[in-house]
Amino acid sequence: MRASRFFISTLKEAPSDAEIVSHKLMMRAGMIKRLGSGIYTYMPMGLRVIRKVEAIVREEMNAAGAVELLMPLVQPAELWQETGRWDKMGPELLRLKDRHGREFAFQPTSEEVITDVVRSEIKSYRGLPINFYHIQTKFRDERRPRFGLMRGREFTMKDAYSFDRDVAGMQQSYQIMYDAYTRIFNRFGLKFRAVAADNGAIGGSGSHEFHVIASTGEDALVYCPTSDYAANMEAAEAPSLLASRAAPSQPLEKVSTPQMAKCEQVAEFLKLPLAQTVKSIALTVEKEEGAKEYWLLLIRGDHELNEVKVNKVEGLGAFRFSTEAEILEAYGTVPGYLGPVNTKLPVRVVADRTVANMADFVCGANDKDYHYLGANWGRDCAEPQVADLRNVVEGDASPDGQGVLAIERGIEVGHVFQLGTRYSQDMNCVYLDENQHPVPMQMGCYGIGITRILGAAIEQNFDDKGIIWPTSIAPFEIVLCPMGYDRSETVKAETDKLYEALLAAGVDAIVDDRGLRPGAMFADWELIGVPHRVVIGERGLKDGNLEYQGRRDAEAQQVPVAGMVSFIKDQLKR
Known part of the structure; x- marks a missing residue:
């Protein structure tokens, strides 16, 4: 990609309505553009990040045996009424009517639709287990949309739904998805923590949230540094701080x-x-x-x-x-x-x-x-x-008896649930077992906030210059910054040669051929957050070198021209 043929629209100042770091930096970097309250256009630079997030999620879902489909945005009210959620969801559920007065929901999630699909398609135990997923637009009518993509009304989510014969099978499917999520967040290059959580409005018997660790996170995560215990604040068990009750020693x-x-x-x-x-x-x-x-x-x-x-x-x-x-x-x-x-x-x-x-x-x-x-x-x-009625505090004994509790902040970006028969029972989603007896299917559901990942990643990775993307989800892996691309044939030739070599090696590179002054050019790419940069200039070329600098590096280093492609490939592997 050449910058002159792409669309780059950076801003020196964030709009006044941008509240948190990720919102400000995404607006300044030209990754999103506000259309309405909680609704954003994903600009080309931001969309590239979204597509990379989706690709990692899709690869790991497929590897875990999930099967992709695509469910509709607009869903009949009758399905939601079957499970009671038409009334229970309240004003967050965006409702609409067609020209005939029939009611529909703009989906915030798809438990009802996928259950309807499975109950009509799978009749026998031979068709189980099965796990369907899709990556689709969602809408929740937030009372107070804020923080850009962190709490918007329209967003993109990956949701998956497993169907099993029994509880043991459901728990096995749940573990497969839990492990897949762990691989996904490791591939994103983010520091994260999985914590036990409350199921909330989704229902079911057990769940875990996946949080990106960030000091600006809305959620308090409780964990024991000396054991595997971890839970969000809502689910963390608070022990009695007094082993027993003393006898009264004062009059009332x-x-x-x-x-x-x-x-x-x-x-x-x-x-x-x-x-x-x-x-x-x-x-x-x-x-x-x-x-x-x-x-x-x-x-x-x-x-x-x-x-x-x-x-x-x-x-x-x-x-x-x-x-x-x-x-x-x-x-x-x-x-x-x-x-x-x-x-x-x-x-x-x-x-x-x-x-x-x-x-x-x-x-x-x-x-x-x-x-x-x-x-x-x-x-x-x-x-x-x-x-147990209270929130835990730091220093409380860990419920597993293996130490004391600590608390850190996190941003929820994924949630896996053991649903059991919460939806299959209400919607008569049954299979015939080996004895031809109808049995409700055991379900699990698994969500990742695709667009929310962008905000969470930035909240964890930024400095006073801008965003610092992990390489795996950066809009581009490397930017080539030629000094005088339009004035020096030597610089142009070496830049084009390196660019073609990087593309041939599978590196996602962009050449900034816009003819900007070095300061403005570097400021743009530091704001956008591309993790690797190579500067090509006549002075360095005379000595046979190019200048490399990682986005987190304090200083640049000289790398021989002949070894730059191998050097970049090594950097990308780290």
């Missing part, structure tokens, strides 16, 4: 805490450790015929509630936070002074594991401007239901 005492509705304020006022306080969160569950059930969740004052874990407490699958009117009705006071002692109405109390082992703790007195000192389970209030 009601103390005045005027205008102190937060645990931090109360602890400071009473000159007590924050870890001796208990934070109360009031929830409401709507029952049949308008009845309400009130719940009180308790976590230590220095901990944070994990709402995903709350959803898993039996009876709290449809919880919401209580209104001030409901709090007044159930506790007889205003928010900030709630506690498990002497509630106005019967309340179901659930204590986090650590809180359940606390003694002589501080909690709200269910009376405005008052708290209790020396509260104890059993003596002052009934024993609570116990559950």
Whole structure:
């Protein structure tokens, strides 16, 4: 490729709406162009990166035995209604009608469609296992699209779906995909971590997320440096920080805490450790015929509630936070002074594991401007239901007993799920076993955010000059920068010779023949992030050398003209 025949449109400054590094640099490097909120045109330079990401994904999917097809963007509402997701997905699902008034969804994912394909095509156990995948445009109507390709509304995703006879087969297919994902992210050249995760709206029994490690990542990843344990914050198990509960040593005492509705304020006022306080969160569950059930969740004052874990407490699958009117009705006071002692109405109390082992703790007195000192389970209030309710913190014991937990930031770019019969049961996707009995198929699904990879890779690989692409997904592997290509026959001849030799060796090279001054030329390619650069100039050629510099290198090095192709091939292998 020659730059004069390509389209390069770099900017000195990022548009004002670009918020994070990857968004700013992709806009400045001319890789994407905003069309509307959360919707971008992939410009030629950015599209080359996308195609390289797709190629690696496709190669590994094919090698893992998955079969490619292509499912439609627009899907009939009836399929989504079969699984209940037409209503459950809410406003993120973009809905539309045709001229006849029939309803459709613009796909955010394709579990329903692939299940419909398989239930009509595969009838016998002899057709299983099978794994289908496609690389296709998706749309999710994000409430607040932001961060460029990181949280856009339209994006490209690879989603795969496995179908098996039984749980053991499904788990084997899941492992095959997990291993394939590991190879894919290694080939991308990115530092990543696979972590245990919650299945969320997809459903099923188990899953792992693949995160690109980046300090700007939205997700907190929990891991044990001395073992294989890793999970995202939503799924990380939080152990009790107290091995057992001590006997009460203080009387229950009601103390005045005027205008102190937060645990931090109360602890400071009473000159007590924050870890001796208990934070109360009031929830409401709507029952049949308008009845309400009130719940009180308790976590230590220095901990944070994990709402995903709350959803898993039996009876709290449809919880919401209580209104001030409901709090007044159930506790007889205003928010900030709630506690498990002497509630106005019967309340179901659930204590986090650590809180359940606390003694002589501080909690709200269910009376405005008052708290209790020396509260104890059993003596002052009934024993609570116990559950894991909190986020872990650094230094917590690892659930596998092999060390303590650490936390780093990551960007989710892939997710693999064990779906089980979540969709096959609802959609009657069954096969006939050896005894001609109908059995629901066991499913798995596996997604990679193709376009999100670009943003994540940049968030992990950039400097003050611009992007630093890993070689495997760079728009070009190497750029040739001739000094005076249009003025020096010697420079032009050597540049063209090297270019042809690199192409013959299978190297994806571009020649910058635009006639720019060296500073402007180098600035463009450093911004774009091409990982290898060769400068061809008359001065170096007189000594029989060319100048090579890797995108991360502080200085250039001289390489003999005759050995440059071999040298570049060695660099690309690293």
